[in-house]
Amino acid sequence: MTTKILLALTLLAGAVQAQTVTGKAFGTYVNAAGVTSQSPVATLPSSGGMATGQADAFGVAGAVDASWLNAVTTGAVDDKKSGAQSTSELEQVSAAGGAITADVVTAVATAYFGQFTGGSDATGTGFTNLVVNGVPVTEDVAPNTWVDLPGVGYAILNEQISTGNGLTSWGMTVNMIHVVLQDALLGLTTGEIIIGSASSSVAR
């Protein structure tokens, strides 16, 4: 009897300890020509809480220019309900030498579970006045939209990556602009630019 109680308590403790939330958000990340640069990152503590990463402006010549960078992540761990929600916003964005511009870039990544269900989504993400290769994009950009950037490489717009097993863990990463830089002759990847990134996950 005592052994069974100890076993149950051990399993219960394990279940409680297994509950985690993660959250991360940032405005820009650039890895080009062997140089890596990143705007302030908001990283959620493993026990939950809140973190921010902000900058009035951020620029890497030829790669990205942006202003009003705001990254926020919040979350909490609870035995009945846990969640993490992360947002990243930038304004006056110009990427890849002006191949992509937008007035506002907004990334939202949410992950949660309650007593009976869990989930993750990127609802709320969007662009304001997005222009790609000189062409205005007036419709909502579908998740994981691929666009060629002549002389630069390619970009994935509204990149959404689901994580977790859907039973005990859920997660979402959103990269609103993910530029892959390629060598013009060989097509080899030479770097990348990520703009408007938000990630959230929960596990129980």
Place this chain on the structure above:
Amino acid sequence: MNHARHLSLALAAIAAVLVAVACHDAASPQGPITAGILPPGPKHDKGGNQCANFRLTGGGRVDQRDHLGYEKNTPESHDFATFGFQARPSSSCPPTDGSGNIEWNEHNPDEFGGGFAFHGRVTYFTTPTDETFDDSRCGRFGGSGRLNTRNDGTFEDVIFEVNHACDVDEPGVGNDHIKITIGDVYTRHGILSGGNIQQHRLTGNN
């Protein structure tokens, strides 16, 4: 017996007046702005409010106003706000002291200062007094912070109140809702078009 009954009626009348005053404060229209100085915000009368035995976290986006849906507004309008917060009551109650932080970013150029980023620090946490009064899924908190506008500079020690933040259901989109008042110059109230608000038991420091 009659004395007790009269006393109860009197207390009920006083409570009703306090609630009405609190609701009126929360719904006050925007006032004129004196250059460089923000007029005082809504009065944060803690009287009549109750200690809350939960904490709240949330983050996401609000587009539509006053519960008129939760679709994103057109990109050209820039009419939306994003936010993130954590708030909780202090360990002892009463009083209704609280702690936490909030970030609120308004993008509408027609709002105060041509839009702004607000960084607030929570100093009280209690139950709502507005239309969500008596809704156990909602919390109310406030304090002061820095208002960094796009066109009109920065204002310090600006009073704010999240009149209510409600964890209605999962997911938060289309369900949860929030109302914030900053100074006497801004308010936004709507259902989440992105993100989530969660109510949690009080445990630890987070």
